[in-house]
Amino acid sequence: ASSVETLEFQAETRQLLRLVIHSIYSNKDIFLRELISNASDALDKLRLESLADSTVQADISDLHIALEVDRDARTLTVRDNGIGMSRDDLVDLIGTIAKSGTAGLLEKIKESQDAAAAQSLIGQFGVGFYSAFMVADKVTLRTRRAGTDAGTRWESDGEGTYELQAVDGLPVGTSVTLHLKPVDGEDGLADYLAGWKIRQIVKQYSDFIRWPIRMAAEQTEGATGTENDGDAAVETLNSMKALWARPRSEVTEAEYTEFYQQISHDWLAPAETIHMRAEGTFEYEALLFVPAQAPFDLFSRETKRGVQLYVKRVFIMDDCEALMPNYLRFVKGVVDAHDLSLNISREILQHDRQIQAVRRRLVKKVLGAIKTTQANDAERYGKLWDQFGRVLKEGLVEDTDNTQALLELVSLPSTHDAERPTTLRAYVERMKDGQDAIYYLTGETRATVENSPHMEAFTAKGYEVLLLSDPIDEIWADRIPAFDGHRLQSIAKGQVDLDEPADGDQEADSERSKREQDFVALLPWLTTALAEQVKQVRLSSRLTTSAACIVGDADDISPTLEKMFRATGQ
Ligand code: ADP
Ligand code: MG
Numbered sequence: 132a133s134s135v136e137t138l139e140f141q142a143e144t145r146q147l148l149r150l151v152i153h154s155i156y157s158n159k160d161i162f163l164r165e166l167i168s169n170a171s172d173a174l175d176k177l178r179l180e181s182l183a184d185s186t187v188q189a190d191i192s193d194l195h196i197a198l199e200v201d202r203d204a205r206t207l208t209v210r211d212n213g214i215g216m217s218r219d220d221l222v223d224l225i226g227t228i229a230k231s232g233t234a235g236l237l238e239k240i241k242e243s244q245d246a247a248a249a250q251s252l253i254g255q256f257g258v259g260f261y262s263a264f265m266v267a268d269k270v271t272l273r274t275r276r277a278g279t280d281a282g283t284r285w286e287s288d289g290e291g292t293y294e295l296q297a298v299d300g301l302p303v304g305t306s307v308t309l310h311l312k313p314v315d316g317e318d319g320l321a322d323y324l325a326g327w328k329i330r331q332i333v334k335q336y337s338d339f340i341r342w343p344i345r346m347a348a349e350q351t352e353g354a355t356g357t358e359n360d361g362d363a364a365v366e367t368l369n370s371m372k373a374l375w376a377r378p379r380s381e382v383t384e385a386e387y388t389e390f391y392q393q394i395s396h397d398w399l400a401p402a403e404t405i406h407m408r409a410e411g412t413f414e415y416e417a418l419l420f421v422p423a424q425a426p427f428d429l430f431s432r433e434t435k436r437g438v439q440l441y442v443k444r445v446f447i448m449d450d451c452e453a454l455m456p457n458y459l460r461f462v463k464g465v466v467d468a469h470d471l472s473l474n475i476s477r478e479i480l481q482h483d484r485q486i487q488a489v490r491r492r493l494v495k496k497v498l499g500a501i502k503t504t505q506a507n508d509a510e511r512y513g514k515l516w517d518q519f520g521r522v523l524k525e526g527l528v529e530d531t532d533n534t535q536a537l538l539e540l541v542s543l544p545s546t547h548d549a550e551r552p553t554t555l556r557a558y559v560e561r562m563k564d565g566q567d568a569i570y571y572l573t574g575e576t577r578a579t580v581e582n583s584p585h586m587e588a589f590t591a592k593g594y595e596v597l598l599l600s601d602p603i604d605e606i607w608a609d610r611i612p613a614f615d616g617h618r619l620q621s622i623a624k625g626q627v628d629l630d631e632p633a634d635g636d637q638e639a640d641s642e643r644s645k646r647e648q649d650f651v652a653l654l655p656w657l658t659t660a661l662a663e664q665v666k667q668v669r670l671s672s673r674l675t676t677s678a679a680c681i682v683g684d685a686d687d688i689s690p691t692l693e694k695m696f697r698a699t700g701q
Pocket of ligand 2: 165260
């Protein structure tokens with residue numbers, strides 16, 4: 132046999148290995164995701180290379196990944212028939228961390244006391260292959276680069292050195308054999324030799340990898356969906372069905388629905404399907420759905436956002452808050468970005484400019500899809516608004532970038548039609564001559580709003596008033612200054628007396644001063660008597676049957692909001 136060479140890991144690699152082994156990740160299962168992702172990349176590379184360069188005599192007829200368990204030896208092997216590595220590749224790629232800034236980053240990680248911070252720092256570069264040392268005390272890698280005859284064995288216990296040896300007769304591709312540490316529940320080490328565990332991890336993290344991930348079917352289980360490969364039954368563990376990666380024209384409605392149901396656990400078809408691909412500097416695919424029915428926990432504190440992040444078909448995380456604002460938490464789906472580290476952390480995603488750009492684009496797409504439904508199918512839109520209107524209104528407070536788009540979507544109860552809500556656009560089209568503001572009144576229920584004394588003059592004079600009784604209405608209506616150039620005006624606040632004659636109208640002036648004469652004694656007396664409760668008592672033209680009503684200052688918070696604040700102890 133050829134001689135064995137012992138080499139040292141680069142200093143940074145040693146430090147990184149120590150960090151990985153001493154559990155940076157609480158979730159050890161991800162080692163398999165990393166190795167499968169490397170194998171998948173290697174298969175992609177071999178196919179590309181053989182298509183681009185016909186001198187590469189590679190067999191690409193059955194590219195796949197195989198997982199092999201040896202219970203007696205306690206090893207798990209991840210094998211691919213992809214591009215493989217030369218001896219020099221091994222030294223450069225596995226023995227060295229080529230990424231710039233690694234040293235500085237490692238310093239910071241060592242200094243940071245808390246594990247979560249360290250984890251987010253390490254997410255800035257992929258620990259990839261090294262994650263194998265979380266679960267294995269020795270790793271043996273055998274590989275042969277396509278187009279060459281020389282194979283190499285690489286082996287290390289992850290301490291300070293690794294061995295290299297030339298080996299003959301290896302197939303093209305790479306096999307990574309993990310000599311597993313003993314099972315230790317406390318350390319998060321599951322039994323990675325158990326078929327069910329392997330299947331579970333593959334399903335969770337690698338289901339949409341586009342190459343088959345195969346494993347010998349266990350005899351006892353009489354597994355379904357097996358194919359006969361020689362004498363041993365072989366099972367393909369992943370579905371490979373990454374619908375989002377296929378062109379829209381090649382996906383049927385039924386496939387979208389099935390996929391949606393699989394990721395959402397919903398039994399209905401989605402109300403909206405949004406499928407897009409972005410090319411250019413930051414490539415990604417997105418497949419998003421608006422459900423037909425709101426989940427029961429839409430307003431609970433624990434509700435998660437429904438968008439999953441993938442990187443090149445490898446599952447990275449659920450509930451990716453960096454990709455969807457809170458008010459679109461009901462949107463389900465998948466975003467698959469091509470140029471992110473598999474270990475990217477939530478903190479880093481939140482601050483990544485490209486991710487922020489993706490999010491802006493996705494929000495526009497979702498709002499655009501809802502707008503299209505609003506324009507084309509009033510009935511379907513009405514149902515959608517019933518389900519998600521209350522959450523969408525949160526966007527009027529949260530998302531100043533899309534205020535206009537959201538204002539166009541909003542659908543609100545109004546005095547115009549007791550049965551059907553109106554859009555602001557339709558309200559504006561119905562405004563009376565000389566009316567410049569959009570009138571609304573907020574309250575706890577629709578009945579209290581409708582029966583409020585504030586309504587009297589508006590009803591009597593035929594002005595339409597929006598009847599707002601969602602708690603969130605208080606907040607957005609107060610913040611949004613105008614729609615289409617028309618102020619939003621609460622009829623419970625400030626000077627909104629109707630038909631108040633303009634100053635300088637002599638006849639009206641004398642009429643007003645005559646009326647004020649009648650009350651000259653009463654008003655100051657009332658103001659003094661009610662000094663604790665009110666700032667001022669005024670004559671009003673806004674009442675028709677009630678004797679008096681309480682009006683807030685233009686910049687006061689409304690009574691309902693005041694109640695809400697008091698209830699929450701603010
Ligand atoms: P990353 O995948 O982010 O580059 P890894 O630590 O996972 O980082 O892998 C380092 C490099 O080693 C890969 O970029 C690749 O060039 C090489 N490599 C790892 N596994 C394989 C494999 N199965 N086949 C071919 N090359 C591999
Ligand atoms: Mg990798």
